[in-house]
Amino acid sequence: MPETDVLIAGAGPTGLVLALWLHVQGVKIRIVDQGEGPAPNSRALAVHARILELYHQLDLADELIEHGYQLPATNVWVNGSHRAHINLRQFGTGLTPYPYLLTLPQDEHERLLEKRLNSFGIFVERKTKLQKFVDNGSSITATLASANGHESTCEAAYIVGCDGAHSAVRHGIGAKYEGGTYVPLFYIADIVAEEQDSPLFNGEAHLTFVDETFNLILPYVEERHVRLIGTTIPKTNGTQETDISESQHEVTFEDVLPEIKKTSKIEIQKVNWFSTYRSHHRVADKFRSNRAFLVGDAAHIHSPVGGQGMNTGIMDAINLAWKLATVIKHPSMTEEAKNALLDTYEPERRSFALDVVGATDHGFTVLTSSGFLPHILRAWVIPYLIPLVTRLETVRMEIFRRGSQLVCSYRGNRMLNQTTQGSEAVQPGDRLPWVKTEQQDNFSTLRDICWQVHVYGDSLVGLEEWCKTKHVQLTIFDWDEKHGKVGLKEGSAYLLRPDQYIAGIFEGDDLKSKLDEYFSTRGLLC
Template sequence: MELNNVKEAEALIIGAGPAGLTLAIDLARRGVAARIVERGERLFPGSRGKGLQPRTQEVFDDLGVMDAVRAAGGPYPPMMGWEDGRRLGAFEMIVRTGPAPGTPYHDIWMLPQWRTAEILYARLRELGGEVEFGAACTGLTQDADRVTAHLTYADGSTGTVRAAYAVAADGGRSTVRKALGIGMAGETVDPHPLLVADVTLAGLDRGHWHVWQHAKGGVLALCPLAGTDVFQAVAQYEDADATPDPAPEAVRRLITERTHLTEAEVGEVRWASPFRARAAMAERFRDGRVFLVGDAAHIHSPAGGQGLNTSVQDAYNLGWKLGAVLRGGADPVLLDSYEEERMPVAAGVLGISTRIHRAETERAAKAGGEPRRTAEVHQLGLTYRGAALAVDQRQQEATLRAGDRAPDAPCALPDGTPFRLFDAFRGPHVTVLALGGAEPPAPGRASVRTYRVGGPAPDLLDPDGHIRAGYGDQGVFVIRPDGYLGYTADSATDRTAEMTGYLTRLGA
C-alpha cells in the first residue's frame, strides 16, 4: 500500500544483479512479493562473471531456470596458446569430470553474466515480480520494526519505502553498506590493472579460448562466449601504474597490438570495464533488519569463477529464511544463521580465488601455461557443519553429516517411474528422508514432504543403491529448502518431539 508517498513492503531488495534477482525469485515462490530496485536503467550489460559452477547449477535447477541456462550457454572450450601469429597448441584450464549419481551437474557451464541476469529476470516476471529500474537508494535508516529507504529516481523525483527487511545486493561499492557504517577489509590481489571487454571478432575459431601469454604490454585472453557472437577480452597490464582505457577505439587498438588480428577483424566493442583484482569482505553481513549479499558483502578476484556463484548462494541461503519468518511463522532468530553460515564460506572462497589468481600470474610469468582448476571451485563441498542449524544426532560413522549438501541420487517411484532425489527436494518446502524402515514424524504442514526409502510402505525405491551409497543404510534426514542437511538421526524413535521442534525452527 502507499500512504503519504511512503510505500510499504515486506522485503526491499536493493540491486538487480544475479544475487538480487535470485533472492527475489526465491521470495516470490514463497508468496513474498519483494520490491526490487535497481540504480541502472537496465540490467547489467557485460559478461564479467561468465562461469556457473555445479552448485549454482543445482540452485538454478531448483529455481526453475536450468533448462534456459543450458539452452543459452555451453561448456568451456580448451585454451589455445599463441605467439608471433602461430598456434602453440591447446591445453586445458580446468580438470573435466564426468557425472555421478550424486552430482548431476559436474562441470562449470559458461554463460555471460548479462544473459544469466536476463534469464533470472524472465523467471521473476513469470512469478509476478518486477524490477524498478532507475531507482537509486540514497539513504537508509531502521528502527525496531521497519527499515526506511529513501529512493531517488532517474527523473529526479524521490520516494520512500518502509519494509520489514532490506537486502543490499548493490555491488562492491554498496551504498547501503556504507550507510550502515559496515567496514570492508581486504587486500589487493594483484597490483597490475586489468581490462575486460565484450568484442565481436573475426579470424579466430570459437572452439578455443585464445591466449597470448607473452604479448607486449601484458597477457591477453580472448574467450568465445557460449551462445553469443561475442568474445570476452581480458587484458592484464605489465605496468602497475597503467590506466586501462575502456573507450572502444582503445580496446580495439589493444587487441591488434597484442595479437596478430588486423583492424578489420576487430569489430564492435559492446562493453568494457577496467578493474584491479581485490579480495575483501565486510566485517559483518547483517545490521539489524538489513542484510548484505553478493559483492556488497565480499569482493573476489575473477580467477576461479567464484564471485557470482558465491553471490547467488548467499541469496539462496537467505531467501528461504526470510520466507520462513515472513510467511512460515518462524522465529526471527532464524535469520541469525545467515551471517553465521555465509561468512565462513565467503572467507574460504575468497582464499580460493586469491590463490588461483596468484598461481596463474606466477605460472604465466614462467611461460608454463595456466594451472588447471580442480573440483575445489565447484562449491559442492561447501558445508555448514557446526552451525546452529546443523543438528547431527547420528551415532554411526558416516561421511555425510548435518550441514553438508544433500546429494542427488537416481531412484524410482513405487510404480517404477524413474525419479531423482532432486525431484523430491525441488521447491520451497522442507524434505524429510527416512531410510531403512525409519519412520519420520508426521508433518504438520504442507511445507514438509516426507519420503520413505525401503520398509513396508516405501515412497521411493532404490533399485541401484544410489540413495544408500549417498546416505547410508538407515537414518532420518531433514533437508532444508536450500538443499543442505539440517537434522540427522539414526532413527526417529524417541526423537519425534526433537525433530518436530527442529522443523518448527525452520518455519515448516
C-alpha cells in the same frame, strides 16, 4: 505496518534471484535499481553446477542451459606453444545432473531472471536509487530518489543490499570492506574472430601465457564468438598505486591489441564491446545489522579467476531468502528464534566468501606475478602436471567440487542437528549428494522450496505420521549401493532445509520426538 516485507536495493543477478525466491515463498517485495535496465555488457560469464541445481527449484535451469554454452575442454598455451588439453566433460560425471561449466553472459542471464520475475507481475523500479535508510528497530525507513531528483520513502520490515561494491546499504550499517585492489588492470572484450583455421576458435577455452601476460578465451553461442579477458600494467610514472584510478579510463582496445596478438596470435573481425575495470579482493566485516543484510558484491568481491563472484552472490541470495521468508511468514515465532535463524546467514555465507576470496586471490597471483616461482608454475606446473594429475578420477572430481561450489558446506552451525557418524559420511550442513539409480533420481523432489525428509531404505516408525501432521514432504527411496558410495546411510532420515542443505540426520526409535525436539529447541516452524 510496513508497506512491504523486503526492500531489495539492486537488480543484478543477486537482487533478481532474491526477489524471485522471496516471492515464490509468499513474501511481499520491492526491488529498485538506479540503472535504466540490465547492463548492455557484462563481465560475468560462468554459471556453475550448484547454481543450476538451485535454479531447478523454479524451473530456471533448463532455460539457462538452452541459452548457454557447455564448455567441453580447456587448453593451455605457453609462448605460443600448445602445452595442455584438458577434457572438462569428465570432471563432474556422477556428481550432479549438470556436470559441466555453462557460459552465459551476465546481461542475458539477467534478462532471463527479470523475465521470470515479470511473469509474476513484479517489475524492477528503474532509475531509482537508495539514498539512505534508517533502522527503526521493528522496521526500516528508506529514502529513494528517482532520476528527476524526486525523493520518496519506503517502509519495509527488512532491507537487503544487492547494490554492488559501492553499496549504500553497506555504508548504512557501517560495515568495513576489508581487502585490497589489484594493480594490473583487467580488460574484457566481446569479439568475433576472422574466418580462419585458428586452433583458438574451436569451441574450447584457451589460457595463454607470455611472460607475465595472460589471456583467457571463453567461447559462447558459437565457436568464433568469444569473450576475451586479460590484464595489463598501465603506465604509472613509476608509482603504480598513485595513478591507479586515473589509469583505468585511459586504456583503449588499440592499446592492448599488441598484447592480445602477442599472447594469442589471433585476427579479430569485430569488437562488439570493450571495457576495462579494476579488480578487488574484499570481504565486509559483517553481513547483517539487525534488519539490514548484504548480498553479493555488496558483501564480497574477488578477482574473476574461476568465475566465482556472481555464483557466490546468487548462493547468498538463496541462503538468505528462505530464512527471511520463514520469519516473515511465521509471526508466531519468538523474536529470539527469528534472530537466531537470521543470525546464521552471516557465518554461513561470510565463511564461504572468505574461502572463495582466498582461493581466487591465490590463483590470480599465480597467473600474473613476476619472479622465478610464478614463472615455473605457469610454464611447467600448470601445462604439464595438471593434465597428468587430472587423469585420476578423484582429482577431477575434487577440482569440479571446488570450482562448481558443490563443496560448500555449513557444518557446525547451531541450527543443525549434529551427528557422530564417520568423517566420510554425509553430515548436517552438507549439500545433499546427487544419486541417480535405475529407478530414481533423488533430486527429483527438490523442485519445491520447503522442508523435506528423505529416507534411503525402509521408512522409520512414526516418520510418515509426523510428516503428514507437519505438512513436510516425505520421499522414501529404495536402497541402492550408490547411496552408500556417496556417504548416505541406509534407513536414516535426512531433514532438508528449503535451500537443499541437510539440517539434520535422524535414526533409531522415537523419531517423532526427535524431530519435534529439533524444531522446538530452535523455535523453528516448518
